[in-house]
Amino acid sequence: MKAGMKFLLGATVIVGAVGYLMATGIKETGQYFLTPSELSQKIATDPTFYDVGMKVGAHVVPGSVTREVATQTLRFRITDGSATYPVVYHGLPPDTFNDSVEVVVEGRLQPDGVIRATDVLAKCGSRYESVPKA
Amino acid sequence: MTLLGGLALWVACLLGVWGALTGLLGAARGRADLIASSRHAVFALCGTLLVAVLALQVALFRHDFNVEYVAAYSSRNMPTFYTWSALYAGQKGSLLFWAAVLSVFAAIAQVVTAPRHRIYLPYVGAVTSIVATFFVVVMLFGGANPFERLPYTPLDGRGLNPQLQNPGMVFHPPMLYLGYISITIPFAFAMAALLSRRLDVDWLVAIRKWTLLSWLFLSVGICLGMWWAYVELGWGGYWAWDPVENASFLPWLTMTAFLHSVMVQEKRGMLKKWNLLLIIGSWLLSIFGTFLTRSGVISSVHSFTQSNIGYFFLGFLVISATLSFWLYSRRLPELTAESTLESIVSREASFLFNNLLLVGIAFSVLLGTLFPILSELVTGTKVTMGPPAFNRVNIPLGLALLLLTGIGPLIAWRRSSLPNLRRQFAVPVTSGVLALLILLVAGMRDPSPIVAIGLGAFVSATVVQEFVRGVAARHRQYSEGWWLAFGRLIARNRRRYGGYIVHLGIVILFIAFAGMAFKTETEATLRPGESATLKSPYGWTYTFTHLGVSQYDALNRQVTAATVDVTRDGRRVGRLTTEKRQHVDSRGQPTFQPSTEVGIRSDLREDLYIVLAGVVNGTEQAVYRFTINPLVWWVWYGGLIVALGGLIVMWPGGGAPAVRRAQAGYAVKLVAKDAG
Numbered sequence: 001m002k003a004g005m006k007f008l009l010g011a012t013v014i015v016g017a018v019g020y021l022m023a024t025g026i027k028e029t030g031q032y033f034l035t036p037s038e039l040s041q042k043i044a045t046d047p048t049f050y051d052v053g054m055k056v057g058a059h060v061v062p063g064s065v066t067r068e069v070a071t072q073t074l075r076f077r078i079t080d081g082s083a084t085y086p087v088v089y090h091g092l093p094p095d096t097f098n099d100s101v102e103v104v105v106e107g108r109l110q111p112d113g114v115i116r117a118t119d120v121l122a123k124c125g126s127r128y129e130s131v132p133k134a
Numbered sequence: 135m136t137l138l139g140g141l142a143l144w145v146a147c148l149l150g151v152w153g154a155l156t157g158l159l160g161a162a163r164g165r166a167d168l169i170a171s172s173r174h175a176v177f178a179l180c181g182t183l184l185v186a187v188l189a190l191q192v193a194l195f196r197h198d199f200n201v202e203y204v205a206a207y208s209s210r211n212m213p214t215f216y217t218w219s220a221l222y223a224g225q226k227g228s229l230l231f232w233a234a235v236l237s238v239f240a241a242i243a244q245v246v247t248a249p250r251h252r253i254y255l256p257y258v259g260a261v262t263s264i265v266a267t268f269f270v271v272v273m274l275f276g277g278a279n280p281f282e283r284l285p286y287t288p289l290d291g292r293g294l295n296p297q298l299q300n301p302g303m304v305f306h307p308p309m310l311y312l313g314y315i316s317i318t319i320p321f322a323f324a325m326a327a328l329l330s331r332r333l334d335v336d337w338l339v340a341i342r343k344w345t346l347l348s349w350l351f352l353s354v355g356i357c358l359g360m361w362w363a364y365v366e367l368g369w370g371g372y373w374a375w376d377p378v379e380n381a382s383f384l385p386w387l388t389m390t391a392f393l394h395s396v397m398v399q400e401k402r403g404m405l406k407k408w409n410l411l412l413i414i415g416s417w418l419l420s421i422f423g424t425f426l427t428r429s430g431v432i433s434s435v436h437s438f439t440q441s442n443i444g445y446f447f448l449g450f451l452v453i454s455a456t457l458s459f460w461l462y463s464r465r466l467p468e469l470t471a472e473s474t475l476e477s478i479v480s481r482e483a484s485f486l487f488n489n490l491l492l493v494g495i496a497f498s499v500l501l502g503t504l505f506p507i508l509s510e511l512v513t514g515t516k517v518t519m520g521p522p523a524f525n526r527v528n529i530p531l532g533l534a535l536l537l538l539t540g541i542g543p544l545i546a547w548r549r550s551s552l553p554n555l556r557r558q559f560a561v562p563v564t565s566g567v568l569a570l571l572i573l574l575v576a577g578m579r580d581p582s583p584i585v586a587i588g589l590g591a592f593v594s595a596t597v598v599q600e601f602v603r604g605v606a607a608r609h610r611q612y613s614e615g616w617w618l619a620f621g622r623l624i625a626r627n628r629r630r631y632g633g634y635i636v637h638l639g640i641v642i643l644f645i646a647f648a649g650m651a652f653k654t655e656t657e658a659t660l661r662p663g664e665s666a667t668l669k670s671p672y673g674w675t676y677t678f679t680h681l682g683v684s685q686y687d688a689l690n691r692q693v694t695a696a697t698v699d700v701t702r703d704g705r706r707v708g709r710l711t712t713e714k715r716q717h718v719d720s721r722g723q724p725t726f727q728p729s730t731e732v733g734i735r736s737d738l739r740e741d742l743y744i745v746l747a748g749v750v751n752g753t754e755q756a757v758y759r760f761t762i763n764p765l766v767w768w769v770w771y772g773g774l775i776v777a778l779g780g781l782i783v784m785w786p787g788g789g790a791p792a793v794r795r796a797q798a799g800y801a802v803k804l805v806a807k808d809a810g
Contacts, residue, residue, distance in 0.1 A: 094369070
């Protein structure tokens with residue numbers, strides 16, 4: 001069983017490595033996924049929550065989108081019905097982004113209450129299904 | 135036609151139930167009449183579902199917009215080519231496609247299975263019938279009947295999502311589906327082996343080609359998906375660890391593990407329990423993938439719209455997992471290994487480690503994909519894992535796997551001697567170290583790409599060494615010419631040398647992935663005549679000069695096209711055009727959101743990737759994103775080589791004598807069994 005023991009040792013190393021990598025991966029790169037109301041609750045209970053990387057999933061407030069093409073700045077507000085946050089994003093929004101779509105905003109909430117987005121994902125119904133007409 | 139189609143679904147449902155019952159009963163009681171009836175039911179099910187597919191296809195081509203599905207996924211001005219793919223573009227159609235293809239595979243399995251494996255067929259027919267029936271039931275009772283009619287008839291259909299109107303998208307979903315679906319056949323054989331208690335290597339031999347087939351379909355499907363994402367979505371990459379992507383990657387990983395570990399069972403009679411687990415696991419993962427893409431439980435950029443058929447899938451998943459693992463645990467005592475691991479420096483040990491790594495990767499991807507749900511269950515807050523988290527875990531594991539890809543084929547079964555190791559490893563290790571040194575001297579410092587390329591050189595050298603030795607041996611022994619020897623070497627040992635070719639493709643893929651670590655990117659808003667510059671990772675400076683914007687109407691879209699002139703270090707490279715497309719229906723009304731057509735110029739070293747983000751209203755001022763992606767071409771070519779290697783392994787006939795010689799020990803066992 002000598003070879004078997006050696007194999008078990010190697011296996012333990014591999015399993016340990018997988019576990020370690022996953023644990024640190026989650027710890028260091030995992031992000032909260034919140035709705036605007038969850039975010040406002042978090043902020044209310046934990047004032048240090050500003051400037052923490054997170055994702056916020058919400059609807060774009062219709063009519064709130066302003067684009068400055070020249071500076072590539074996109075401003076809009078997101079809401080889940082009860083809480084609303086303004087978002088500023090520098091960069092190119094995805095094709096599917098418009099003012100009636102569900103978005104996932106990746107970024108940090110600033111002390112002035114604005115979410116500075118590093119990425120905006122528009123959740124279109126799917127690549128397969130077209131978005132139902134509103 | 136919809137009446138026919140709907141009727142076909144009901145008949146299919148009944149046939150499926152009949153086939154399952156007669157198959158199980160007939161095999162258990164040994165009743166030849168029931169077994170024959172079950173076999174006929176499998177064929178009839180196949181025919182019926184094909185009729186249903188035909189009915190839907192006819193409705194699509196006739197533009198029968200009274201049918202909800204036809205109105206939702208096709209339109210009058212849609213190119214014919216894409217009308218074909220509308221069959222599986224939507225939820226309901228894809229379910230029908232799934233069931234129909236499964237029934238075809240099931241019928242083929244009944245026909246092509248070798249006589250000495252026929253004993254499994256009644257059970258196989260029963261299991262495939264159950265799975266196909268499940269899909270028909272979802273269509274009939276889950277509100278997903280593709281033949282449902284609307285209370286009114288729209289003048290035109292909504293058409294296919296423009297992002298799907300791409301050749302890659304016509305072949306990518308069916309390839310993946312074929313991969314997912316064909317895993318059902320090995321799973322059915324595994325269940326048959328468990329049910330019939332014939333758990334020797336026989337059933338493995340019966341499913342070998344099937345597992346390869348589904349692995350091949352999955353590989354090609356995943357590659358096509360990457361290609362489609364790259365050329366169509368315009369975000370500049372091909373893999374984002376999206377849940378839907380992960381869903382297709384999971385069964386691929388476990389199937390890859392199986393294709394390796396099955397050799398250990400064939401040669402040494404070990405890993406019987408493990409192999410069964412891998413097959414059951416792969417199939418469950420394929421159903422899980424189908425569930426994930428349909429239920430909307432995980433927020434993905436591209437899942438099907440939320441619907442309650444997710445519950446059907448979840449239920450089916452839970453029931454199948456429970457039943458198959460229960461059956462498995464009942465048979466565990468009959469699955470003892472015939473030999474033990476003799477040395478850690480042996481082929482079988484390297485396969486064991488390879489399996490651990492593959493399953494470890496699969497496990498981490500599964501956990502990462504489900505992490506939002508799990509973290510919400512445990513802590514009440516969703517925590518998501520993004521690409522950085524996946525890369526952090528999977529890059530080191532992937533590199534370790536790459537190392538094993540080189541080591542495994544070089545060490546002997548059972549145990550390896552030191553001189554033997556020296557003979558095998560001298561050249562490959564030297565090549566790997568040389569490559570590492572060259573990269574370090576050239577000034578590269580990023581650890582993962584350097585290691586990836588160094589290991590790539592090592593693995594490639596092992597493959598080349600194997601080929602050179604094989605060809606040289608044939609040349610000496612049979613005095614064949616070099617090319618003839620090369621051809622015959624592959625033809626006579628397809629499994630081995632086809633496998634090496636797959637390894638070579640994987641190496642190319644790894645190096646191509648490593649190249650993406652060096653991508654460069656810039657965004658610019660340009661007036662005609664203005665230009666932007668971007669430094670490529672090779673040190674060249676590219677200049678992009680905006681030429682202007684043109685707008686025109688095409689068959690089913692309004693196009694806004696912007697063109698740039700590209701120079702590299704002052705020398706002209708060419709012109710690139712990128713478009714924004716607004717698709718319209720046959721009355722000129724806009725449908726869907728605008729989509730981007732990326733401008734791409736590929737060569738062996740790098741891709742120029744140009745996206746038009748928008749045009750400042752009323753002017754010719756355009757917003758661009760310029761990206762330079764190194765080595766992307768090699769992803770597609772690596773994928774092709776993997777597919778080619780897979781095809782060589784799968785190719786029917788030939789190779790028999792060599793294989794038989796190599797497996798003499800086990801062949802003797804089979805003969806003994808047949809005689810007994």
